Amino acid sequence: MPGTAAPHRPRVMGPRELIDACCWVWDTHDAARLSLDAHIESCLAQRGGGGGEDTDDATFIAQVVYGLHRYRRLLSGFLDGFFHAKSGKALRTDATRYRVFVYLAAFRTDELGAKNFRRLVESQDAQKMAVLLPYLFNGASLRGHAREDWLKAYDKKAEPAPPPQRARPPPPTREGPTREELALEAARAANREAAARKHAAARPFRLRVLERPSNTAALLEEAERALAEELAVRPRARPAPAPGAAAGAEVRLNAAAVLREDALYRKKQAAEALELQRYESELRDCRDFDAWRQAMLDADAASERSRVDALRSEMSVAAGNAAEAREGLARARLRAGAADKAARAERARAAGARERRELDEKARLVEGAKAEAEAREMAEKRDIIMRLRALMERGPGSGGGGGGGAGGRKVVDETAAAERGMNEQMSLLELRERLAVAQRRQREEEEERRARILAAKQQREAALLGKVAQLQAIRRLASAQAHARKAAAATSEVAAADTARRRADDLTVELAARLEQRRAATAAERARLAADGKRAQHERMQSAAGSAAAEAARFREMREGAHRCAAQRHVEQRRDAVAADATKARAQALRQKAKRQDCGARASFLAEYDATVAALTAATGAAAAHELERRRGAAAAARAREEALWDARGRDAYVPFSGGPTTISERLLAVGRGEGPLE
Numbered sequence: 001m002p003g004t005a006a007p008h009r010p011r012v013m014g015p016r017e018l019i020d021a022c023c024w025v026w027d028t029h030d031a032a033r034l035s036l037d038a039h040i041e042s043c044l045a046q047r048g049g050g051g052g053e054d055t056d057d058a059t060f061i062a063q064v065v066y067g068l069h070r071y072r073r074l075l076s077g078f079l080d081g082f083f084h085a086k087s088g089k090a091l092r093t094d095a096t097r098y099r100v101f102v103y104l105a106a107f108r109t110d111e112l113g114a115k116n117f118r119r120l121v122e123s124q125d126a127q128k129m130a131v132l133l134p135y136l137f138n139g140a141s142l143r144g145h146a147r148e149d150w151l152k153a154y155d156k157k158a159e160p161a162p163p164p165q166r167a168r169p170p171p172p173t174r175e176g177p178t179r180e181e182l183a184l185e186a187a188r189a190a191n192r193e194a195a196a197r198k199h200a201a202a203r204p205f206r207l208r209v210l211e212r213p214s215n216t217a218a219l220l221e222e223a224e225r226a227l228a229e230e231l232a233v234r235p236r237a238r239p240a241p242a243p244g245a246a247a248g249a250e251v252r253l254n255a256a257a258v259l260r261e262d263a264l265y266r267k268k269q270a271a272e273a274l275e276l277q278r279y280e281s282e283l284r285d286c287r288d289f290d291a292w293r294q295a296m297l298d299a300d301a302a303s304e305r306s307r308v309d310a311l312r313s314e315m316s317v318a319a320g321n322a323a324e325a326r327e328g329l330a331r332a333r334l335r336a337g338a339a340d341k342a343a344r345a346e347r348a349r350a351a352g353a354r355e356r357r358e359l360d361e362k363a364r365l366v367e368g369a370k371a372e373a374e375a376r377e378m379a380e381k382r383d384i385i386m387r388l389r390a391l392m393e394r395g396p397g398s399g400g401g402g403g404g405g406a407g408g409r410k411v412v413d414e415t416a417a418a419e420r421g422m423n424e425q426m427s428l429l430e431l432r433e434r435l436a437v438a439q440r441r442q443r444e445e446e447e448e449r450r451a452r453i454l455a456a457k458q459q460r461e462a463a464l465l466g467k468v469a470q471l472q473a474i475r476r477l478a479s480a481q482a483h484a485r486k487a488a489a490a491t492s493e494v495a496a497a498d499t500a501r502r503r504a505d506d507l508t509v510e511l512a513a514r515l516e517q518r519r520a521a522t523a524a525e526r527a528r529l530a531a532d533g534k535r536a537q538h539e540r541m542q543s544a545a546g547s548a549a550a551e552a553a554r555f556r557e558m559r560e561g562a563h564r565c566a567a568q569r570h571v572e573q574r575r576d577a578v579a580a581d582a583t584k585a586r587a588q589a590l591r592q593k594a595k596r597q598d599c600g601a602r603a604s605f606l607a608e609y610d611a612t613v614a615a616l617t618a619a620t621g622a623a624a625a626h627e628l629e630r631r632r633g634a635a636a637a638a639r640a641r642e643e644a645l646w647d648a649r650g651r652d653a654y655v656p657f658s659g660g661p662t663t664i665s666e667r668l669l670a671v672g673r674g675e676g677p678l679e
Contacts (some may be wrong), residue, residue, distance in 0.1 A: 018057060018061065019101075022061055026065055027096055036066070036069055055631065067103050068103055071106075071107065074106075075103060077149025077152075079098060080145075080146075080149060081141075082132070094128060101132060101136075102132075104117065105117070105137075253468070255464055258471065265471070380437060384430050388427070391429065
C-alpha cells in the first residue's frame with residue numbers, strides 16, 4: 001500500500017560471492033581506460049543492480065582490490081614461484097583467486113580472524129586450497145622460489161634488469177612481380193609488337209598446286225552424298241513370330257534345368273503324398289474322437305483331484321520328508337554317477353575293442369594286398385626269367401662261334417645284369433620286358449577307366465532321358481489338366497449363368513405374383529373402408545338430431561370448467577409472485593448486511609495493518625540508525641587504529657639487512673606484527 005512499504009535492505013553476500021566479486025573487479029580493471037577508484041565504484045554499482053550492496057561487503061571488496069594493487073609486485077613474485085613449483089597441480093586460470101587468498105593470508109589475517117578466514121577458505125574448492133595453503137605457510141618453499149623475486153622488488157640496492165632490446169621488424173613482403181620483372185615483361189611485349197609490325201606487310205606464299213584446275217571438291221561432295229544415302233537407308237528388322245505359331249514346340253533343356261525341374265516335381269509329389277497320407281490317417285468317425293476326448297477329460301479331472309489330494313497330504317508331511325528326500329537324491333545322484341561312469345567305461349572298452357578289430361582288419365587287408373602284389377611281382381619275374389633263359393638258349397646256336405672275335409668288337413650281353421651292388425638291378429632285356437608289361441598294364445587301366453567313364457556317362461544320359469520323358473509326360477498331363485480345368489470352368493460359368501438367369505426369372509414371377517396379391521388386398525381394403533364410411537355417415541346423420549342438445553350441454557360444462565381453472569391459476573400465480581418478492585427482499589437485505597460487515601472488517605484490518613507497518617517502520621529505522629552509528633564508530637576506530645599503525649610503521653621503518661640476515665617468513669611475521677612495511 002502507498003505510504004506503508006518497508007525500506008529496502010541491502011543484500012548480504014556470502015563468503016564465496018565475496019571472493020568471486022573481488023576476482024571479477026580485479027580481472028575487469030583496465031588501467032588505460034579508468035582509474036582504480038572509478039573502476040571499483042562502477043563495478044559495485046553494476047553488481048548492486050539498483051538494490052545496492054551491503055556497506056561492509058562493498059568496503060571488503062574495495063579494500064581487497066586496493067591491497068592487490070598495492071602489493072601486486074610481492075603477490076606476482078609469489079605466484080610465479082608457486083606456479084613454477086606446482087605446475088602439475090595448479091591452473092593459471094585461478095591466478096586471481098590465488099592472489100586474493102595470498103593477500104588475505106599475508107596482510108589481513110589479524111583483522112579477519114581465524115574463524116572468518118576459515119569460512120572464506122571452506123567456501124572454495126578444497127583441492128585448490130589444499131595446493132595453495134601448504135605452499136604458502138612453508139618457509140622452505142618461500143625461501144626457495146619467492147625470495148629472489150621479492151628481493152628484486154623490495155631491496156633498495158637491487159637494480160632492475162634492463163628490458164630486452166626489441167629487434168627491428170623485417171621489411172614487409174610484397175605480393176606479385178618486382179619492378180625488374182615488370183620491366184622485362186614490358187620489353188618482351190614491345191619486342192613482340194615490333195616483330196608483328198615487321199612481318200605484317202610480307203606477302204604470303206602461294207602454292208601452284210592449289211591454282212591448277214581440279215574436281216576434288218565435286219568428288220568429295222559426291223562421296224559425302226553417297227555415304228549419306230547409305231546411312232539414310234535403315235534395315236528393317238524381321239517381324240516377330242505370331243504368339244500361336246510355336247505353341248506346340250518343345251523347349252530343349254540342359255542337364256541342370258532337367259534336374260531342377262525333376263527335383264521340383266519330386267518335391268511337389270512328396271508334399272501331395274504327405275497330404276494324402278495325413279488326410280487318410282485323419283479320416284475317421286468323430287464319435288470315437290468325442291468318446292476319447294470325454295474319457296481324457298474325465299481322466300484329467302480325476303488326476304487333478306488325486307493330484308490335489310496328494311499335494312495336500314504331501315504338504316502335511318513335507319517338513320519330515322525333506323531330509324530324507326535330500327539324502328535319497330544324494331544317493332540317487334551317486335548311483336547315477338557310478339552307473340554313468342561304468343557306462344562310459346564300458347563304451348570306452350567297446351570302442352577300443354572295435355578300433356582294435358578295425359585296425360586288425362585293416363592290417364590283414366594290407367598284408368593280403370601286399371602278399372598279392374608280391375606274388376604277382378614274383379610271377380612276373382619268373383616269367384621274365386624264363387623268357388630270358390629261352391633267349392639265352394637260342395642265342396649261341398644262332399650266333400655261331402666266330403662272330404664275336406672276327407672284327408674285334410665287344411658284344412653286349414642284354415641278358416646280363418651289371419653287378420654294381422644296387423637295389424632292383426636288372427638286365428636290359430628284363431628292363432624292356434618290364435617296360436612292355438607296365439605299358440600294357442597302363443593301357444589296360446586306361447581302357448578300364450574309359451569304359452567306366454563311358455558307362456557312367458551313358459547311365460547319366462539314360463537317367464536324364466528318363467527324367468526328360470517323365471517331365472514331358474508330366475507337362476502333357478498338366479496341359480491336359482489345364483485344358484480340362486478351363487473347359488470345366490467355362491462349363492461351370494455357363495451353368496452358373498443359366499442358373500442365375502432361371503433364378504432371376506423365378507424371382508421376377510414370384511415378385512409379380514406378390515405384387516398382384518398386394519394390389520388385390522389393397523382394393524378389398526378400400527372397398528371395406530368405403531362401405532364402413534358410408535355406414536358411419538348414415539348412423540351420424542340419424543343420431544345428429546338427438547345429440548345436438550347433449551353436445552351443447554357438454555360444451556357449456558367444458559367452458560365453465562376452463563373458467564374455474566383460469567381463476568385458480570391466477571390466484572396461484574399472484575401468491576407465488578408475492579412469495580418471490582418477499583424472498584428477494586430478504587436476500588437483498590442479507591447481502592447488504594454482509595457487505596456492511598465486510599467493509600467494517602476490512603477497515604479495521606487496514607487500520608491495524610497500517611499501525612503495525614508504522615510501528616515496524618519506526619523500529620527498523622531506529623535499528624538502522626543505531627547500526628549505522630555503530631558501524632561509523634567501528635570504522636572511525638579502525639581508521640584511527642590504522643593511522644596509528646602507519647605512524648608506528650613510519651617511525652619504526654624496516655631497513656633490509658640492517659639487523660643481520662633474516663628470512664622472508666620472519667619479514668612477513670614482522671609485517672603482521674606492524675614492525676615495518678614490506679613495500
